[in-house]
Amino acid sequence: MSENKFYLRMEGISKAFPGVQALKDVNFYVARGEIHALVGENGAGKTTLMKILTGALSMDSGSVSLKGSHVEINTPTDAQQLGISMIHQELSLIPNLTVGQNIYLGREPRWKISAFIDWNRLYTDSQELLSQLDVDVDARAEVGSLSIAQQQMVEVAKAISLNADLIAMDEPTSSLTDRETEVLFDTMRSFKKRGISIIFISHRLEEVFEISDWVTVLRDGSLIGSEPIKDLDEERVVQMMVGRELGEMYPKGDVQRRGVILEVNNLHDGRELSGVSLELYSGEILGVAGLAGAGRTALAETIFGVRPAITGDIELDGSPVKINSPGEAIRLGMGLVPEDRKQQGLFLNRAIRENIVISALGKLSRFSFINFSKADKLAREFAVKLDIRTPSLRQLVRNLSGGNQQKVVIARWLTLNPRVLILDEPTRGIDVGTKVEIHALMNQLAEGGVGVLMVSSDLPEVLGVSDRILVMREGKVVSEFSREHATQDNIMHAATGGKVNSDK
Amino acid sequence: MTNSIVNRPLDILRRFSVTIILLCICLAFALGSSDFFTTSNLLNVALQTSIIAIVAIGMTFTILTAGIDLSVGSVMALSGAIAAGLNVRQGLDPFVAIGIALLIGMLIGAINGLMIIKGGIPPFVATLAMLAIARGLTLVYTQGRPIAGLDERFIYLGTGQIMGIPVPVFIMVVVAIIAHIVTRYTPFGLHVYATGGNEEPTRLAGVSPDRIKLAVYIISGFTAALGGVLLAARLWSAQPNAAVGWELDAIAAPVIGGTSLFGGVGTIGGTVVGAFIIGVLSNGLNLMGVPSYYQQVIKGVVFILAVSLDILTKRRR
Numbered sequence: 001m002s003e004n005k006f007y008l009r010m011e012g013i014s015k016a017f018p019g020v021q022a023l024k025d026v027n028f029y030v031a032r033g034e035i036h037a038l039v040g041e042n043g044a045g046k047t048t049l050m051k052i053l054t055g056a057l058s059m060d061s062g063s064v065s066l067k068g069s070h071v072e073i074n075t076p077t078d079a080q081q082l083g084i085s086m087i088h089q090e091l092s093l094i095p096n097l098t099v100g101q102n103i104y105l106g107r108e109p110r111w112k113i114s115a116f117i118d119w120n121r122l123y124t125d126s127q128e129l130l131s132q133l134d135v136d137v138d139a140r141a142e143v144g145s146l147s148i149a150q151q152q153m154v155e156v157a158k159a160i161s162l163n164a165d166l167i168a169m170d171e172p173t174s175s176l177t178d179r180e181t182e183v184l185f186d187t188m189r190s191f192k193k194r195g196i197s198i199i200f201i202s203h204r205l206e207e208v209f210e211i212s213d214w215v216t217v218l219r220d221g222s223l224i225g226s227e228p229i230k231d232l233d234e235e236r237v238v239q240m241m242v243g244r245e246l247g248e249m250y251p252k253g254d255v256q257r258r259g260v261i262l263e264v265n266n267l268h269d270g271r272e273l274s275g276v277s278l279e280l281y282s283g284e285i286l287g288v289a290g291l292a293g294a295g296r297t298a299l300a301e302t303i304f305g306v307r308p309a310i311t312g313d314i315e316l317d318g319s320p321v322k323i324n325s326p327g328e329a330i331r332l333g334m335g336l337v338p339e340d341r342k343q344q345g346l347f348l349n350r351a352i353r354e355n356i357v358i359s360a361l362g363k364l365s366r367f368s369f370i371n372f373s374k375a376d377k378l379a380r381e382f383a384v385k386l387d388i389r390t391p392s393l394r395q396l397v398r399n400l401s402g403g404n405q406q407k408v409v410i411a412r413w414l415t416l417n418p419r420v421l422i423l424d425e426p427t428r429g430i431d432v433g434t435k436v437e438i439h440a441l442m443n444q445l446a447e448g449g450v451g452v453l454m455v456s457s458d459l460p461e462v463l464g465v466s467d468r469i470l471v472m473r474e475g476k477v478v479s480e481f482s483r484e485h486a487t488q489d490n491i492m493h494a495a496t497g498g499k500v501n502s503d504k
Numbered sequence: 505m506t507n508s509i510v511n512r513p514l515d516i517l518r519r520f521s522v523t524i525i526l527l528c529i530c531l532a533f534a535l536g537s538s539d540f541f542t543t544s545n546l547l548n549v550a551l552q553t554s555i556i557a558i559v560a561i562g563m564t565f566t567i568l569t570a571g572i573d574l575s576v577g578s579v580m581a582l583s584g585a586i587a588a589g590l591n592v593r594q595g596l597d598p599f600v601a602i603g604i605a606l607l608i609g610m611l612i613g614a615i616n617g618l619m620i621i622k623g624g625i626p627p628f629v630a631t632l633a634m635l636a637i638a639r640g641l642t643l644v645y646t647q648g649r650p651i652a653g654l655d656e657r658f659i660y661l662g663t664g665q666i667m668g669i670p671v672p673v674f675i676m677v678v679v680a681i682i683a684h685i686v687t688r689y690t691p692f693g694l695h696v697y698a699t700g701g702n703e704e705p706t707r708l709a710g711v712s713p714d715r716i717k718l719a720v721y722i723i724s725g726f727t728a729a730l731g732g733v734l735l736a737a738r739l740w741s742a743q744p745n746a747a748v749g750w751e752l753d754a755i756a757a758p759v760i761g762g763t764s765l766f767g768g769v770g771t772i773g774g775t776v777v778g779a780f781i782i783g784v785l786s787n788g789l790n791l792m793g794v795p796s797y798y799q800q801v802i803k804g805v806v807f808i809l810a811v812s813l814d815i816l817t818k819r820r821r
Contacts, residue, residue: 056708077710092705094698096768105698106709108691116689 007032007197008053008166013062015048022048023059024221030166030214033195035188037202037212037229040241041431042401044218046201047089050168053199054086055079066166077106085164087155089171089201089429095144100126102143103158129157133187149180156187167191168199173207174429177292177457178492185211203431205234206460219243242433250439250464257467258282260318261451262420264303267312272298274475276312280420280451285442287466288455290495295475296455297339300424303453304336305329316420330359335413337406339424339455345409346397353379353393355408360415382411387437403434410441421445422453427461439465459488471495522761522777525810529781533788540791547670553783554676555731555738556750557776560757561683562727564775565720567758568687569700569713570767571627573724575616576754578638580732580747583609585642587733588651588742591658598658606729612638613725617718635751643744652741662737672734676776679727684772696720700767728754753782760810781810 008030015023023045030036038046051057053064055073064071066082073079079086093102100123109121126139135153143151152172159167173181188198188211202208208215209229216226217240224240262280267273272295280286290296301307303314305323314321316332323329326336338344347355356379357364364375379393386407390400397408406426413421423442427435442465446452456462462469469486471479471494479494517524534541559576566573583605590601612634619630664671687693698706699713706713736742761778763770785806789799 054708075710076708080710086708088705088708092702092708094701094705094768096701097694097698101694101698105694105706106711108694110691115691116685117691117694119689 005031007034007067009065010049010053011063011065013049013052013064014060015045015052015057016060020221022221023052026062026218026221026223027226028216028223029226030197030199032165032197033192034214035192035198035200035212037200037208037215038218039202039205039208039215039237040218040224041433042403043220044241044431045221046218047170048221049218050086050170050199050201053079053168054084056086080162080164083163083165084168085159085162085166086168087152087159087170087172089174093143093151093154096142098140098142099130099137099146099154100139102154103129103139103161125161126157129161130154133157133160134183148175149177149183152176152180152184153187156184165195166197166199168201170201171203171429172200173202173204178459179291181207203429203435204458205237205432208237209234217241238432241431250461252443252464257284258449261316262303262453263313263315263318265313265315267299267302267314268310269298269302269307270310272475273302276472276475276477278470278477280453282419282449282451283446284467285446285452285454285465287462287469288453288472289457289459289462289469289491290472292457294472294495296472297424298475299472300336300339300422300453300455303329304334304422306336330416333417333419335416335418335421337409337413337421337423337426339428341402341405341409346405348398349396351394352383352388352390352397352400352408355397356382356393356411357415359412378415382414385414386411386441401431401434403430403438406430406438407434410438414445418450420451420453422455424455425457426454427456427458435461459491462486462491463488473497521813522774522781522810525813526777526781526784529784529788529806533784533791537788537791540788545787545791547668547673549780549783549787550673550676551670551738552787553779554670554672555734556753556757556782557676557779558672558679558727558734559731559750559754560775560779561679561772562724563751563754564683564758564761564763564770564772565687565696565723566627567700567755567763567765568696568767568770569717569720570765571620571717571720572631572755572765573613573616573721573728574628574631574751575612575634575638576724576728576731577747577750578635578642579609579612579725579728580735580750581742581744582612582638582642582645582732583729584732584736584746585646585651585742585744587658588654588736589645591655592651592653598655602658602661602733605733606726609725609729609732610722611725613722613728614718616725617721620721621714621717639748646742646744648744650741650743654737654740659737659740662734662739672738675730675734679730680772680776687772692716692719697768700769702768753779756807757782760807760814762814778810781806 006029010028013023013026026049028049040046048057052059053073055076055078058074064073071082073082103126104122108117109125110116111118123139130137130139133153133156135157137146137150137154143154172184176184191198200212212229214228215232215237217224217237219241259282260279261282264276264278267276276299288296288299298307302309305325305328308324314323321332323332342348353376357375360378361370364371364378383393388404388407388411390404397405427438442452454465463486467483469481469491470477471491473495481490539545559580563573563576586608587601587605590596590604591598616631616634619625620627661671666674687696695706695711695716698711699716703713732747735746757778758770758775759765760781761774763774785803786799789802
């Protein structure tokens, strides 16, 4: 194989941020028409490398060549003109603009010899692009009114409209359902046939193995390895990513479940839930699976008092309770790790220690004054317990990796010794190493007698972590599986409405 | 697609909710006072509204980028004073004097913009400082005294008529049409909305949000200066304390007209309608003999109602 077969060559790339060497002399090669997975833990430098490639960041040293000739990429426009485009992890669409406006932003078609935008052409062209991709979205619709999956496809359409022959996708599947992911993968495969190269960043190794031809692993800013997928297995990739043997991905102790701690009967919220009943035992992890829109998050939020329940009873330790607000739920000994930690779970611009102790201020205060030395001690205790990696507890939560941020959210609940902990997508967008730690922590809590209710779209996680699994569809619990009897197939079957033999 | 047809009536209500409010207010005044719905009174309302509408149009651009320009009242006074001073004291041709005043307005806008994009000073703070600075410069330049004795052609801009329509109204219509076309049909206009919607993707699309922001503050400086010159022309003189507090009406007009203070949402048409709601209210309440102290209270209540209705109709998606 001659070296010229590479479409993209990035060589000796280094980049330092204040306090961190984000990339150290990294080489990265992508062949034409290849789906190339770029993996690594959070902070490994994947996104930084891609931002350099797409001109959103400048590199300290190194060189980039495309199709055999050296290129300078200093701005996003440079990258666009070279046929490189990127689909960012945080969707880079503008919610108040229409689909068409977003696709052609910065290169709007104009009337001949004039400064005016040719709206008709803009909308016809975008509509055509969308139908090419089989996306059923109105080009004149405001992006803010679309689902995340639809927005994702708009991003893809935008990349195509740029005539890109190299598309970098940063975690494109993190908020997609399985079915939507399949649609995206089909699109990726058809691009591949057209000779378009794709760089695919994902934390979900099953996906990496399903779609990619080649895998490059980064760790702490250094290149660890780059090999064809057929020479690797998941275990090996994980090892390369974390630099050590991880042991079992889903360690599971022998946990004895005790009595029912939380009982929910016929819960309705008037919108997404139509009569949910469940029992949560002390000492178990109860997994809740289902497709997006099945009402899983609604269930978590209604139990916790975020959304009002229209009808239905909740019993805690056998006595009926009324929960009308999160405050009441907390006082009853419940905690919720929300789906969107940045929006719902954290004060991003405050220090780690404040984020940890905020819910425990009651017991840290006397006469309405906070006892700061006590608060510090408590924050430090839990930071150590959860192994939150940071130079200082005064660090702003904004600057932490996703995994460490999630640990902060969990630490906050642990300061209150909850009896019931609800976790909604506890490891979404979190690297493998931290994922294992969070799972271990959930097990530990269960062992200590906490009832753990986990909502997750990540099926391997549901299967690996839960003692019992409920499947929701259209606002109801439709099936229940024991750990032994659950498989991906029968859960998907139940979630999509196929007939299936459940345990009950 | 089917949805958009089903929701058509609601869409129309949503799009024109503020216009409907304006019409309702007009109807109420027409019933309450026989003097309201006369040609001369309506022209009077238009004249009274025109200057604030021009300033509010420039303000709309800054608010669309999620910014704000608090300095407009002071810039109005300063540019009016400079135009008048150059005309009266230096004997410059009134149009040359006005041209220089408009350039100074744009220069102040550019300084606002640079403070915001280069200095990283929040728009509220940067333009609040400029409010003080420009007012101070006005007092220095005028020595705290009015500058009277303007050239006839200068005064004509504020008091003259073209085909029965007051000149300031005419100018407002021209400014509004240009601004409408710019926001609706040019890449620059789209980029203003994009910048206010989300800066980072805008930058990644190869558009410089900094340049857009600089431009909107220059636009706001220009319209404020234009408003200031017209105000001086209407009053036959430049007053050192002209347009004190006008920034509030200039902000209220776009906000009543549906422009979001968070940026990215709003139209020029909405701003003009918003300015007219303010203008019609003052005029109608005067005609009906409502004491001016009560007028303030009523105005405030109507603003709240207008904005709540706008929010309510938009929430229903």
